[in-house]
Amino acid sequence: MTKIGLEIHCQLTNLESKLFCSCKANYREFSPNVNICPICIGLPGSLPMLNQKAIEKAAIISMALNCKTPKKIAFFRKNYFYPDLPKNFQITQYDAYGPTSIGYDGKITVEGKEIRIRRIQIEEDPGRLIYEGTSEKTQITLVDYNRAGTPLVEIVTEPDFENPKQVRLFLNILVDLLTNLSVSDPTLEGALRADGNVSLEGGNKVEIKNVTSFHDLEKAIHFEITRQQSLVERGIEIISETRQWDDRRKITVSARAKEEESDYRYFLEGDIPWIKLSQEHFNKLKEKMPESISSKRDRYVNQYAIPGQVADILSSDKFFADLFEKSHDDLNAKEIANIITTDLMGFVDTREKREGLKLTSQHLTELANAIISNKISRTSAKIALQEIVNTGKPLSEIISEKDLGNVSDESEITEIIDEVINEESNAIKEIKEKPETVNFLVGQVMKKTRGKANPSTTLTILKKKLGLS
Numbered sequence: 001m002t003k004i005g006l007e008i009h010c011q012l013t014n015l016e017s018k019l020f021c022s023c024k025a026n027y028r029e030f031s032p033n034v035n036i037c038p039i040c041i042g043l044p045g046s047l048p049m050l051n052q053k054a055i056e057k058a059a060i061i062s063m064a065l066n067c068k069t070p071k072k073i074a075f076f077r078k079n080y081f082y083p084d085l086p087k088n089f090q091i092t093q094y095d096a097y098g099p100t101s102i103g104y105d106g107k108i109t110v111e112g113k114e115i116r117i118r119r120i121q122i123e124e125d126p127g128r129l130i131y132e133g134t135s136e137k138t139q140i141t142l143v144d145y146n147r148a149g150t151p152l153v154e155i156v157t158e159p160d161f162e163n164p165k166q167v168r169l170f171l172n173i174l175v176d177l178l179t180n181l182s183v184s185d186p187t188l189e190g191a192l193r194a195d196g197n198v199s200l201e202g203g204n205k206v207e208i209k210n211v212t213s214f215h216d217l218e219k220a221i222h223f224e225i226t227r228q229q230s231l232v233e234r235g236i237e238i239i240s241e242t243r244q245w246d247d248r249r250k251i252t253v254s255a256r257a258k259e260e261e262s263d264y265r266y267f268l269e270g271d272i273p274w275i276k277l278s279q280e281h282f283n284k285l286k287e288k289m290p291e292s293i294s295s296k297r298d299r300y301v302n303q304y305a306i307p308g309q310v311a312d313i314l315s316s317d318k319f320f321a322d323l324f325e326k327s328h329d330d331l332n333a334k335e336i337a338n339i340i341t342t343d344l345m346g347f348v349d350t351r352e353k354r355e356g357l358k359l360t361s362q363h364l365t366e367l368a369n370a371i372i373s374n375k376i377s378r379t380s381a382k383i384a385l386q387e388i389v390n391t392g393k394p395l396s397e398i399i400s401e402k403d404l405g406n407v408s409d410e411s412e413i414t415e416i417i418d419e420v421i422n423e424e425s426n427a428i429k430e431i432k433e434k435p436e437t438v439n440f441l442v443g444q445v446m447k448k449t450r451g452k453a454n455p456s457t458t459l460t461i462l463k464k465k466l467g468l469s
């Protein structure tokens with residue numbers, strides 16, 4: 001049986017400052033090596049000051065992943081030399097004396113399959129190495145320490161995945177969960193990075209690193225399973241190693257023999273004391289936690305009779321779920337959910353479009369109410385929605401500018417019906433025998449009014465005229 005496990009690094013991008021100093025956590029907007037201080041570049045004599053908010057955010061992630069939390073947490077030094085790590089050790093968490101990381105023994109269910117979370121730990125991100133060309137062939141490597149010391153949470157799963165598809169589904173759920181908790185923005189480059197490990201029944205474990213996208217991780221795991229299976233068939237032993245994903249050739253290549261945990265010489269970080277976590281503090285955090293995606297989904301279905309599939313899509317996207325919450329009441333909830341998931345999500349499909357969105361919750365309320373009260377047809381509503389997204393103009397202005405309002409005036413509709421009756425003498429004969437074919441005439445009226453005639457008024461007048469009612 002194939003066993004796949006994951007190690008996911010998630011930056012706490014919603015924090016103001018780094019994990020152990022007051023430098024900005026958002027390193028992305030700076031020129032290289034300006035967002036730094038003696039602490040995050042590890043100058044001798046500097047001392048770390050722990051960011052309390054980072055502990056709180058990590059605790060929230062831990063609770064959302066159904067983890068247990070220890071009474072006390074500790075930090076450790078993981079020693080290794082690499083140019084992006086100015087201190088020559090990374091401050092992280094390690095369960096040397098029983099569980100002392102922020103979370104352990106969690107679980108999350110993916111399509112009925114339980115994936116166990118082994119551990120969640122808080123740690124600092126290293127700096128960034130920038131290569132000229134590719135890392136293998138580069139002549140010049142530059143180091144940018146702006147990222148050094150930014151807060152990360154590492155989520156380690158048990159090897160419970162059986163195939164790459166489960167990995168993809170899990171990562172999708174995790175992205176939605178982290179966004180919903182407002183702890184991280186996984187759409188930012190490098191904010192969420194996952195490494196995988198793969199082993200076949202009884203075989204050694206191989207780690208896959210350096211995968212830049214979740215899409216490629218799925219491919220890399222798939223490749224690795226096939227590679228290991230072919231080795232087993234030929235009676236060749238699978239060696240325990242770290243392999244890199246070669247993005248160009250779409251294969252994994254041997255990188256180095258896998259380090260053992262003992263290679264890192266973990267020892268307690270003496271500059272940060274053990275931290276007691278009170279149950280009271282956890283309870284307070286729990287109260288402030290946002291509603292979970294699954295509870296939101298159930299509420300949409302039960303309270304507003306929104307179809308399950310629509311509720312799934314809406315609840316798992318925080319941006320649109322928030323918009324829904326601000327715009328709906330009991331009567332228009334279903335219509336608004338429908339507008340958002342059928343049309344709006346398609347119009348607003350990038351990060352940039354979301355950030356520059358001119359549509360407000362008031363626009364949505366008005367649009368849904370206009371549909372419900374038959375002031376505008378669904379076809380016209382879609383045109384109006386696109387115009388609102390583009391311009392932010394009020395709905396009433398768009399309706400009159402583009403002449404999108406429904407024709408509800410009975411005399412106006414009667415005039416058009418008379419025209420249709422004159423033109424469709426064959427259809428009229430058929431209706432006398434099969435009254436249900438009257439809908440054909442309603443369709444013809446709609447055509448003439450470009451979908452704007454009020455359908456129920458049209459049907460009533462038609463039936464009266466043809467003596468069907």
Ligand SMILES: [Zn+2]
Pocket residue numbers: 018021022023035036037038039040041149
């Ligand atoms: Zn700093």
